[in-house]
Amino acid sequence: MSSQRNMAALTLVGARLVDPAGGFAAAADLCVEQGKIKWIKPPGSPPAGEVVPVGGLIICPGLIDMHVHLREPGFEHKETIASGTQAAVAGGFTTVCAMPNTAPVIDRPERVARLQQRIAQTAQCNVKILGAATIDNQRRQLADFPALLAAGCVGITDDAASLQSDQQMRAALQQLHSTEALFLTHLEAEQLSGAGVVNQGKVSERLGVAGQDCRSEVAALRQWAQVAEGLESRLHLLHLNTAAGVKYLRELQTEGHFRALTAETAPHYFCLTEEAVLEFGADAKMNPPLRTEADRQALKQAVIDGTIQVIATDHAPHTADEKAQGLVEAPFGVVGLETCLALVLTHLVHTNELSLSKTLAKMTCNPARLLNLPGGTLEPGSPADITIVDPNKYWTIDPEQFYSQGRNTPFAGASVRGQVWGTIVAGRFAKREGELLAVQNQP
Numbered sequence: 119m120s121s122q123r124n125m126a127a128l129t130l131v132g133a134r135l136v137d138p139a140g141g142f143a144a145a146a147d148l149c150v151e152q153g154k155i156k157w158i159k160p161p162g163s164p165p166a167g168e169v170v171p172v173g174g175l176i177i178c179p180g181l182i183d184m185h186v187h188l189r190e191p192g193f194e195h196k197e198t199i200a201s202g203t204q205a206a207v208a209g210g211f212t213t214v215c216a217m218p219n220t221a222p223v224i225d226r227p228e229r230v231a232r233l234q235q236r237i238a239q240t241a242q243c244n245v246k247i248l249g250a251a252t253i254d255n256q257r258r259q260l261a262d263f264p265a266l267l268a269a270g271c272v273g274i275t276d277d278a279a280s281l282q283s284d285q286q287m288r289a290a291l292q293q294l295h296s297t298e299a300l301f302l303t304h305l306e307a308e309q310l311s312g313a314g315v316v317n318q319g320k321v322s323e324r325l326g327v328a329g330q331d332c333r334s335e336v337a338a339l340r341q342w343a344q345v346a347e348g349l350e351s352r353l354h355l356l357h358l359n360t361a362a363g364v365k366y367l368r369e370l371q372t373e374g375h376f377r378a379l380t381a382e383t384a385p386h387y388f389c390l391t392e393e394a395v396l397e398f399g400a401d402a403k404m405n406p407p408l409r410t411e412a413d414r415q416a417l418k419q420a421v422i423d424g425t426i427q428v429i430a431t432d433h434a435p436h437t438a439d440e441k442a443q444g445l446v447e448a449p450f451g452v453v454g455l456e457t458c459l460a461l462v463l464t465h466l467v468h469t470n471e472l473s474l475s476k477t478l479a480k481m482t483c484n485p486a487r488l489l490n491l492p493g494g495t496l497e498p499g500s501p502a503d504i505t506i507v508d509p510n511k512y513w514t515i516d517p518e519q520f521y522s523q524g525r526n527t528p529f530a531g532a533s534v535r536g537q538v539w540g541t542i543v544a545g546r547f548a549k550r551e552g553e554l555l556a557v558q559n560q561p
């Protein structure tokens with residue numbers, strides 16, 4: 119994506135600004151110029167450039183999603199960088215981090231460079247790249263992490279091919295020891311999750327399908343904690359989903375067992391339970407799976423009390439045909455970019471369980487700090503990546519309206535409150551008054 123465009127100034131007038139990074143929440147006008155935030159002034163200050171009236175709306179830093187499967191290269195029938203970043207912009211995201219389990223896998227610097235080229239040509243928002251932990255995701259040989267980071271990767275992850283051996287886990291942490299980069303791990307002890315397609319319990323029994331033992335998550339975390347002993351590592355846990363995982367995470371955080379131990383969860387884990395599989399079938403199948411009501415409540419509590427610092431989508435598009443193969447055969451994953459903000463507002467903010475600022479922190483400054491990304495703040499001088507939200511707009515989720523090629527969501531038909539009005543990327547509207555505007559890319 120080029121930032122060499124849209125130099126003209128514009129001033130957003132009449133909104134309430136919420137910037138969790140600076141602890142700022144008040145009515146104010148905000149001016150953008152040359153792709154950067156130029157100033158924030160009291161309402162009614164003389165504007166510069168184009169005046170954009172946004173009364174009654176919320177302005178916040180552009181949302182950041184650190185867990186997105188854009189599917190390109192290799193799976194363009196599911197999603198492309200173009201369609202995935204359109205979905206991102208539609209959902210208010212100005213930066214997404216692309217997971218490396220593509221074909222080829224993003225496991226070496228040449229592939230990072232090729233992907234960066236493709237991003238420059240077609241992305242509609244900022245895309246950062248996460249590098250793969252093992253060569254071809256085969257778990258035989260670790261990738262060269264420092265080389266991937268030098269090529270521009272913002273972190274290393276084993277998502278889609280989670281490390282199982284003590285030796286590889288330790289070697290992975292050691293490779294990152296002298297860096298500030300994060301290892302992002304998918305917690306799954308495969309001897310427990312086995313061939314399970316949903317949570318092991320009531321629903322798997324009723325449907326007569328194999329289930330994943332809910333102890334898988336905590337077992338994997340226990341293994342990481344053991345191998346990390348004395349290594350002073352920074353570890354980030356992807357898509358936390360069990361009450362036991364949350365409880366053990368709190369213990370490890372209290373003990374200071376790691377230099378930093380952070381976690382994310384996705385809206386589906388604190389909005390839904392395994393029961394959703396009965397209604398939505400394969401469109402509610404993801405890995406890790408939806409769990410029980412007790413798990414859902416524990417996840418939500420962990421988001422509220424700060425045990426979990428990040429809300430990410432794990433946006434994982436598949437085609438309708440792939441998902442139509444039935445619960446056992448269909449691939450894991452649900453889309454999330456276009457529903458995340460509304461779900462979070464509906465289930466955390468409008469229920470008065472978490473303040474808007476603390477909620478938005480988990481989708482702006484927290485992921486920015488963890489991955490050392492630009493943005494995540496409205497501080498003057500920062501990139502003009504901005505999301506404008508109508509917090510009270512009621513709407514019904516309709517997958518047919520998605521910009522993502524994926525329609526696989528267990529939230530079809532859900533009533534939600536809060537909608538993205540506009541998305542500004544590098545000083546330019548990519549979405550305005552609810553409509554997407556094409557971003558001009560490098561030739």
Ligand SMILES: [Zn+2]
Pocket residue numbers: 185187217277278432434
């Ligand atoms: Zn994932």
